[in-house]
Amino acid sequence: MLRTGQKHQRETSRQSWQLLVFSVGGRRLAVKTVDVSGISQWNESIPVAGRTPFVTAVVRQWQTVLPVFDLAASLHLTVQGSSPLCLKVRHPLGEMAMRIDEEIPVLHTFDPAALQTYQGDDLPAEGSYTNGLDEIPILSVSRLGSTV
Amino acid sequence: MDVRELMTGSSSPASPSRFLIVTVGERYLALNAESICGLMTLETIGNVGNPTVHDKVYRAINLADRLSVPNDQGGPNTRVVLLSERKVHGSIRVTTVQGLLEFPLSQVLPLPRQFRGPERHWYRGMILFSKSIVLVLNTTWVLDERMSGFEGNSG
Numbered sequence: 001m002l003r004t005g006q007k008h009q010r011e012t013s014r015q016s017w018q019l020l021v022f023s024v025g026g027r028r029l030a031v032k033t034v035d036v037s038g039i040s041q042w043n044e045s046i047p048v049a050g051r052t053p054f055v056t057a058v059v060r061q062w063q064t065v066l067p068v069f070d071l072a073a074s075l076h077l078t079v080q081g082s083s084p085l086c087l088k089v090r091h092p093l094g095e096m097a098m099r100i101d102e103e104i105p106v107l108h109t110f111d112p113a114a115l116q117t118y119q120g121d122d123l124p125a126e127g128s129y130t131n132g133l134d135e136i137p138i139l140s141v142s143r144l145g146s147t148v
Numbered sequence: 149m150d151v152r153e154l155m156t157g158s159s160s161p162a163s164p165s166r167f168l169i170v171t172v173g174e175r176y177l178a179l180n181a182e183s184i185c186g187l188m189t190l191e192t193i194g195n196v197g198n199p200t201v202h203d204k205v206y207r208a209i210n211l212a213d214r215l216s217v218p219n220d221q222g223g224p225n226t227r228v229v230l231l232s233e234r235k236v237h238g239s240i241r242v243t244t245v246q247g248l249l250e251f252p253l254s255q256v257l258p259l260p261r262q263f264r265g266p267e268r269h270w271y272r273g274m275i276l277f278s279k280s281i282v283l284v285l286n287t288t289w290v291l292d293e294r295m296s297g298f299e300g301n302s303g
Contacts, residue, residue, distance in 0.1 A: 046280055047175060048259075049215035050267030058260065058274075058281060065274060065281055067260035093261040145262055 022105040025077025035141040038088040164250040170242035173217025176282040183287040185230040206239035
């Protein structure tokens with residue numbers, strides 16, 4: 001379910017970061033692959049009444065139940081496509097699912113020397129990098145749900 | 149119908165416990181059968197706010213409001229569940245009653261820790277049910293009078 005970024009494919013140094021670049025509401029975001037536990041088709045989520053911001057549902061995958069972080073809602077965006085994907089990330093409190101656009105995520109090798117401070121405050125980020133005119137934030141998975 | 153008359157057995161973690169599976173606002177919810185005193189139709193309770201059965205008043209609790217879920221308890225399948233725990237009585241309206249489920253308490257899954265709000269007090273955990281999940285309600289919270297008009301209206 002992944003394709004390799006053609007423009008950025010090069011020799012991988014030991015210090016390089018492997019990133020997964022994905023889209024939510026047409027906006028490109030990145031996450032370290034070490035923080036990713038899987039990508040699959042999105043199963044219908046099951047709403048859970050509660051008060052935790054952006055954590056209002058779970059998805060069931062066989063015998064496993066994962067909380068859903070509504071990244072799109074936190075960014076005031078709407079997930080695009082009729083076949084959205086489920087991005088599973090390793091959160092310190094346990095595995096968590098996010099609904100992302102149907103566009104297939106891309107693997108990208110990143111030199112941390114090019115890491116910039118993310119200018120936005122709409123999501124927790126470890127930093128960002130520039131791709132053309134776009135600033136792509138690198139999601140800080142461990143802070144999802146605690147600072148947004 | 150007095151549900152407790154139909155139910156015997158212990159509630160130790162290993163032995164099966166019985167849960168009444170209901171829906172409220174299109175969510176599956178489970179109530180520990182040991183807290184259930186009866187099930188009534190809207191016709192049976194009549195036009196009273198707080199049902200009275202055997203001289204006990206079961207204070208009406210708006211569970212949908214407390215959970216901030218759609219209030220869809222007016223249809224033909226609506227039932228009133230009479231609850232009692234530690235001499236506190238209350239009644240809730242549910243959209244449908246799905247039936248009884250027997251399940252060991254040890255197999256009730258904890259609510260994921262990412263749920264960090266007051267809902268941690270609302271539920272005792274989750275049960276896998278068909279292709280969905282059922283949230284096990286904390287009856288103590290449901291019956292807590294201090295919570296009425298509190299959390300339910302706070303957004």
